Amino acid sequence: MKLAILVRAALILLAFSLLAACGGGKPVRRINPPAVSIQQLAVQADGRWQLELRVQNFSTxxxxxxxxxxxxxxxxxNAGSIYVRPALEIPGQSADVVSATVSPSREAAERLAQSARDGSIGYQLRGEVVxxxxxxxxxxxxxxxxxxVPGRPNTYR
Structure with a gap:
């Protein structure tokens, strides 16, 4: 009888200990570098490129x-420089899109046109996020x- 009471008390104490361990304090704040990529590039009638930039927040x-x-x-x-001031708040582990316009160099515009005929275009972004x-x-x-993009001339994804 006493043994059964002790076993029950030990099981209850164990259950409460496990429950307390699961509920610990605040979530961990992790700050990770964000990523920026081109989601879409559209060549405008005036030759400028309209970019949709995907900004990903990998932080918690x-x-x-x-x-x-x-x-x-x-x-x-070299296609040119991108400078945007989105003033945008992105929740942790989420992403959003911002627009930018680029006036490309002649060489880059020619390479885009040539690459479009070949099927895909390689690009690289190098810079800084503040x-x-x-x-x-x-x-x-x-x-x-x-x-x-099929059915959308001068548009790339």
């Missing part, structure tokens, strides 16, 4: 994105490929 906390400044290369040719919350500067570098 919301971040306030103030500026993004980068150089853009298309198939190894956040105000938290107050940090992150290097940004991304290389990938864009493909023509």
């Amino acid at each position: 906390v919301p971040m306030q994105f103030d500026t993004f400044e980068a150089g853009l290369e298309i198939e190894g040719a 956040t105000s919350e938290p107050n940090r500067k992150f290097p940004a570098s991304h290389a990938s490929r864009l493909s023509p």
Whole structure:
């Protein structure tokens, strides 16, 4: 009888200990470098490029994105500079899209036209992302490929 009471008390104590261990304090704040990539590139009638930039927050906390400044290369040719001030808050582990316009170099525009005929376009972004919350500067570098969008001339994703 006494043994059964002791076993029950030990099981109850064990259950409460396990329950307390699961509920620990606040979530861990992890600040990780964000990533910026081109979600879409559309060639406008005047020759400028309209970019949709995907900004990804890999941190566990919301971040306030103030500026993004980068150089853009298309198939190894300098296409120009990107500078945007999105003033955008992105929740942790989320992403959002910002727009930018680039007046590409002649060489980059020619490479884009040639690559479009070949099927896909390689690009590279190199620059810096500045956040105000938290107050940090992150290097940004991304290389990938864009493909023509079927049914949408002069548009690449």
